[in-house]
Amino acid sequence: xxxxxxxxxxxxxxxxxxxxxxxxxxxxxxxxxxxxxxxxxxxxxxxxxxxxxxxxxxxxxxxxxxxxxxxxxxxxxxxxxxxxxxxxxxxxxxxxxxxxxxxxxxxxxxxxxxxxxxxxxxxxxxxxxxxxxxxxxxxxxxxxxxxxxxxxxxxxxxxxxxxxxxxxxxxxxxxxxxxxxxxxxxxxxxxxxxxxxxxxxxxxxxxxxxxxxxxxxxxxxxxxxxxxxxxxxxxxxx
Numbered sequence: 218x219x220x221x222x223x224x225x226x227x228x229x230x231x232x233x234x235x236x237x238x239x240x241x242x243x244x245x246x247x248x249x250x251x252x253x254x255x256x257x258x259x260x261x262x263x264x265x266x267x268x269x270x271x272x273x274x275x276x277x278x279x280x281x282x283x284x285x286x287x288x289x290x291x292x293x294x295x296x297x298x299x300x301x302x303x304x305x306x307x308x309x310x311x312x313x314x315x316x317x318x319x320x321x322x323x324x325x326x327x328x329x330x331x332x333x334x335x336x337x338x339x340x341x342x343x344x345x346x347x348x349x350x351x352x353x354x355x356x357x358x359x360x361x362x363x364x365x366x367x368x369x370x371x372x373x374x375x376x377x378x379x380x381x382x383x384x385x386x387x388x389x390x391x392x393x394x395x396x397x398x399x400x401x402x403x404x405x406x407x408x409x410x411x412x413x414x415x416x417x418x419x420x421x422x423x424x425x426x427x428x429x430x431x432x433x434x435x436x437x438x439x440x441x442x443x444x445x446x447x448x449x450x451x452x453x454x455x
Contacts, residue, residue: 227251227258244328244338266296266328268445280446283309284321294326299409299446300366318355320348323387326368336416339389342372346385352402353382361454363405367420370394370403377401394423406453410437410444425453 228250251258265280280297283304309319323343352362352373364370374394376386381401393416394400406424411417421430433451442449 270443270445271447275447286323294324295328296326297446298324298326298366298368299448300369300407300450302409302446303450304365318351320351321345322348322369322372324368324372326366336393337367337371337420339391340368340371341387341389342368342375343387344372344376344383344385349376349383349385356381356402361405362403363407363452363454364403364424365407367406367408367417370400370406370420370424373402374398374400393419395419396423398423400424404455407450408453409446409450410434410442410448412444421453425455429453429455 230248230250232246232248249255249258264274265277267274282298282301283306284298284301313319322345325341328338355362362373364373371390371392371394373383375388375390375392376384378384379401383402392398395416396419400423403424406421408421418430418434425433430453433453437449437451442451
């Protein structure tokens with residue numbers, strides 16, 4: 218498939234499918250042959266994924282959170298890691314002042330618009346040694362480990378040992394939490410609201426329990442909470 222990028226014709230070759238939804242193939246892995254570097258080409262011609270509830274386009278800066286790092290060479294997110302969108306420098310400072318430790322991991326959020334019964338896509342992550350040490354120390358003090366987002370949850374649970382301790386690690390996680398794989402590390406979760414798709418709800422239930430998740434979603438529906446990346450955010454503390 219050829220397309221005109223404005224400064225020459227590029228070629229796109231469909232290599233493999235990566236996701237199938239209720240209406241067939243939704244995501245493809247492709248090889249790109251461009252007149253410039255991929256990053257340069259996308260910066261000029263690409264645009265973020267936009268859900269149909271948005272009335273207009275937003276600039277790329279609107280999809281960045283305060284935790285984003287432009288100098289990270291390992292890749293980029295397909296969508297905004299929206300759970301951290303409400304965080305501001307003032308809020309993080311207040312949390313630290315209250316004695317809440319903030320530990321960082323490197324992650325690149327995949328496509329979150331999953332179809333019914335479709336498992337989450339593999340996502341790259343890096344859990345640094347310092348963060349693993351912080352999480353383990355919090356557990357030993359009897360503190361609560363609150364993940365900001367489902368992607369963070371998957372990363373921490375991927376490097377968790379069967380006894381619940383955390384080790385440093387990096388790679389791609391294909392972990393799907395649920396009844397057969399409950400949460401070992403994360404016991405609190407900050408997350409946006411998504412359509413009630415099986416894989417997302419199973420992860421929430423693995424952390425917070427089905428009763429709390431069911432009550433929270435009923436409340437969100439009753440009160441007209443907004444979903445997806447520019448919507449509302451919930452805090453699950455079982």
